[in-house]
Amino acid sequence: METKTYQVKGMHCASCASIIKKKLEKLEGVSSCNVNIATEKADIIYDFAKVGLSQMNEQILKLGYTLEGIEAPISKDETSSVKSESQAKEQKLTELEDMRQKTFFVMPIAATVFVLMMWEILSHRLVYLPTFPLSMDAFNRISFILATPVMFWIGKPFINGVVRFIKYRAANMDTLVGIGTLVAYTYSSIMLLFPEIKLLLNSPEGLYYDVTIVVIGFITLGKYLESKSKLKTGEAIEKLLGLVAKSATVLRDAIEIIIPIEQVVIGDILIVKPGQKIPVDGEISEGKSSIDESMITGESIPVDKTVGDTVIGATINKHGSFQMKATRVGGQTVLAQIINMVETAQGSKAPIERIADQVSAVFVPVVLVLSVMVFVSWVVIGSEYMALSQALSLGLISFVGILVIACPCAMGLATPTAVIVGVGKAAQNGILIKNAESLEKFQSINFVVMDKTGTITNGTPVVTDIEVVGHIDEKIVLQLLASLEKYSEHPLAQAVVEKAQIEKISLLSVSDFKAFEGKGLEGTIADTHYFAGNLKLADDLQINVDENIINKFTSQGKTPVVFATNESILAYIAIADTIKDDAKEAVSALHKLGIKVAMLTGDNKRTAKYIASKVGIDRVIAEVLPADKANEVQKLQDEGFKVAMVGDGINDAPALATADVGVAMGTGTDVAIESAGITLLGGHISKLPKAIRLARATMRVIKQNLFWAFFYNIIGIPIAAGALYPFTGIMLNPAIAGAAMAFSSVSVVTNSLLLKRYKI
Ligand code: ADP
Ligand code: MG
Numbered sequence: 001m002e003t004k005t006y007q008v009k010g011m012h013c014a015s016c017a018s019i020i021k022k023k024l025e026k027l028e029g030v031s032s033c034n035v036n037i038a039t040e041k042a043d044i045i046y047d048f049a050k051v052g053l054s055q056m057n058e059q060i061l062k063l064g065y066t067l068e069g070i071e072a073p074i075s076k077d078e079t080s081s082v083k084s085e086s087q088a089k090e091q092k093l094t095e096l097e098d099m100r101q102k103t104f105f106v107m108p109i110a111a112t113v114f115v116l117m118m119w120e121i122l123s124h125r126l127v128y129l130p131t132f133p134l135s136m137d138a139f140n141r142i143s144f145i146l147a148t149p150v151m152f153w154i155g156k157p158f159i160n161g162v163v164r165f166i167k168y169r170a171a172n173m174d175t176l177v178g179i180g181t182l183v184a185y186t187y188s189s190i191m192l193l194f195p196e197i198k199l200l201l202n203s204p205e206g207l208y209y210d211v212t213i214v215v216i217g218f219i220t221l222g223k224y225l226e227s228k229s230k231l232k233t234g235e236a237i238e239k240l241l242g243l244v245a246k247s248a249t250v251l252r253d254a255i256e257i258i259i260p261i262e263q264v265v266i267g268d269i270l271i272v273k274p275g276q277k278i279p280v281d282g283e284i285s286e287g288k289s290s291i292d293e294s295m296i297t298g299e300s301i302p303v304d305k306t307v308g309d310t311v312i313g314a315t316i317n318k319h320g321s322f323q324m325k326a327t328r329v330g331g332q333t334v335l336a337q338i339i340n341m342v343e344t345a346q347g348s349k350a351p352i353e354r355i356a357d358q359v360s361a362v363f364v365p366v367v368l369v370l371s372v373m374v375f376v377s378w379v380v381i382g383s384e385y386m387a388l389s390q391a392l393s394l395g396l397i398s399f400v401g402i403l404v405i406a407c408p409c410a411m412g413l414a415t416p417t418a419v420i421v422g423v424g425k426a427a428q429n430g431i432l433i434k435n436a437e438s439l440e441k442f443q444s445i446n447f448v449v450m451d452k453t454g455t456i457t458n459g460t461p462v463v464t465d466i467e468v469v470g471h472i473d474e475k476i477v478l479q480l481l482a483s484l485e486k487y488s489e490h491p492l493a494q495a496v497v498e499k500a501q502i503e504k505i506s507l508l509s510v511s512d513f514k515a516f517e518g519k520g521l522e523g524t525i526a527d528t529h530y531f532a533g534n535l536k537l538a539d540d541l542q543i544n545v546d547e548n549i550i551n552k553f554t555s556q557g558k559t560p561v562v563f564a565t566n567e568s569i570l571a572y573i574a575i576a577d578t579i580k581d582d583a584k585e586a587v588s589a590l591h592k593l594g595i596k597v598a599m600l601t602g603d604n605k606r607t608a609k610y611i612a613s614k615v616g617i618d619r620v621i622a623e624v625l626p627a628d629k630a631n632e633v634q635k636l637q638d639e640g641f642k643v644a645m646v647g648d649g650i651n652d653a654p655a656l657a658t659a660d661v662g663v664a665m666g667t668g669t670d671v672a673i674e675s676a677g678i679t680l681l682g683g684h685i686s687k688l689p690k691a692i693r694l695a696r697a698t699m700r701v702i703k704q705n706l707f708w709a710f711f712y713n714i715i716g717i718p719i720a721a722g723a724l725y726p727f728t729g730i731m732l733n734p735a736i737a738g739a740a741m742a743f744s745s746v747s748v749v750t751n752s753l754l755l756k757r758y759k760i
Pocket of ligand 1: 451452453485488489490492493517518519520521532533534559560561600601602603604624625626
């Protein structure tokens with residue numbers, strides 16, 4: 001089984017998506033199919049050996065849909081396939097242009113007919129309105145001439161919908177509109193062309209060409225506006241694609257040459273001049289500069305970088321000139337990872353969308369049956385109270401009105417358009433959302449657990465104090481300890497090694513090295529066995545520590561490290577990490593959102609408490625072994641909290657995965673951290689409250705959209721059926737139903753687009 005994504009052509013609404021899903025899943029070898037109408041893409045999980053694209057197409061082609069293979073915007077190994085995405089866009093633009101022409105043809109007609117229609121209706125009620133200038137017969141004849149091209153040219157997609165329904169029993173929104181308008185057109189034509197029948201039935205003078213024209217006109221306009229806005233929802237991806245550098249200056253055989261970006265290979269030495277875009281990901285090998293990374297991290301302050309620092313492709317070099325070694329190219333670059341992730345997330349389904357999917361799957365057939373039932377009721381029951389001709393004509397209005405107003409279009413657009421805009425906006429602010437599910441869960445978070453090192457603190461600790469016990473020299477302590485710590489990957493270890501480097505101390509060779517997770521390490525140097533670590537380790541070794549020294553360190557927020565042999569302590573080392581500039585602000589922003597904040601760390605309790613108090617954190621969970629971090633998250637969940645865990649995603653992956661939403665601080669070049677639903681780029685914790693606010697805003701828009709879409713159908717259908725008629729004499733004019741229905745989907749898409757302006 002493998003998953004492949006295809007572009008789908010010929011879709012109009014949510015019911016199209018469910019028809020395609022149903023048809024494809026029937027095929028042997030296809031295990032699941034997920035169709036997104038906003039991106040017009042289908043994710044299909046299938047067995048490549050059993051079924052292929054052509055069989056799948058065969059299944060849906062006759063229903064008017066086609067699957068087309070697409071490539072990822074930046075494929076795994078090259079950048080050249082960016083073209084395929086722009087080709088798809090071009091095709092959409094051509095389709096849009098065609099729709100625009102048809103709209104411009106039909107709208108003047110529809111608008112004129114609409115005005116005349118209203119005039120005719122109102123002139124019977126409002127005395128001061130000039131009498132209708134045309135005889136009814138003339139109006140009908142002109143309408144006939146206008147309605148014919150509208151029905152058969154502009155309305156062709158709707159007629160196709162009816163044909164498909166008759167042939168294959170597959171109904172979508174086009175079918176509903178098609179049946180409604182065709183019935184109105186046919187009825188009117190029979191009455192116009194065969195006056196005898198009209199006399200026989202004694203039916204009213206007015207015909208329903210206006211319904212055909214106005215409904216097709218407004219729905220065509222609605223579809224055009226909707227497609228136009230839908231293109232706009234996807235702008236974030238385009239902007240990201242536009243960031244890809246086109247060329248690079250490479251140093252080959254000591255000569256500078258400019259080459260297309262696709263030709264850059266890993267290991268190339270590239271030259272980046274002031275004002276230039278950094279072509280690919282790499283490491284500075286010579287020189288230094290200040291770099292604007294805002295396009296990736298959303299953070300406007302430039303970052304100073306020097307030899308050994310990593311630089312990200314697509315960011316801008318501000319002042320200095322430097323040389324860099326390319327470490328990632330093509331699909332592996334940070335930018336390519338971001339684009340892939342955003343694309344996947346935009347196409348994913350939010351759990352809330354399932355309601356809309358389920359409703360729209362049964363909606364169309366139910367509406368068809370309902371409209372026929374209402375028509376029959378009018379004729380059978382209505383004719384008891386009124387002339388048969390009148391009951392027949394009211395029944396017809398109801399029938400057409402229900403078909404037109406019940407289209408589940410807006411319902412299908414409600415969720416995906418908002419998800420696309422929300423995820424795209426997040427990406428522009430350096431917040432990467434893995435999928436719509438994470439977004440949905442994120443809005444209900446009420447407890448945030450933060451890892452200390454690297455999340456609240458900068459994660460670059462330094463050695464501040466060394467207190468030796470007895471007569472041993474401080475330099476020797478540092479030499480021994482740094483030699484051991486050299487083998488450890490812990491941030492504290494780095495602090496010690498760096499301190500030794502600064503003091504130009506040479507390191508000794510170590511044997512029998514072993515790390516104790518969350519405690520420290522041991523190793524042998526010149527026949528003596530040493531230990532370094534926290535109080536837990538000292539406890540394990542059953543050696544007594546000097547509480548005074550420990551307390552002195554911890555009360556200043558420093559982490560104490562005990563350095564000892566088997567029998568006795570040689571020294572106490574204090575290591576301090578700086579608190580991130582934006583940590584305090586982030587915690588108070590979270591509090592304002594009604595969210596509690598806890599710190600989770602393996603560090604000393606008192607050290608942790610000190611740091612927590614500096615940034616205003618509510619709860620401290622300290623001295624936790626890495627393996628127990630997930631349990632601590634679980635405990636909070638058991639207390640009934642919806643928990644987001646924020647960490648670096650490396651040693652806290654299980655905790656990230658256990659939390660309702662895992663949030664990773666994306667400081668490195670790995671963007672797609674498996675266990676994280678959300679990644680905050682650039683290591684800025686202040687993005688966390690922003691991300692939550694954006695998630696909440698997006699969900700709010702989705703709920704508004706769904707409410708309006710459902711509400712509209714729930715209110716519209718009974719009115720169209722004539723529920724108000726017995727009491728007020730009001731019937732829903734099908735033409736007005738058509739206009740309203742067209743604008744309901746336009747308003748849903750517009751509401752989603754408004755999210756772009758939301759200030760996070
Ligand atoms: P966290 O990532 O939450 O800070 P860890 O579980 O990585 O916590 O580490 C917990 C504690 O274990 C550290 O605060 C430190 O006291 C001790 N420790 C771990 N590794 C080392 C090491 N290499 N050298 C000294 N102390 C260490
Ligand atoms: Mg850690």
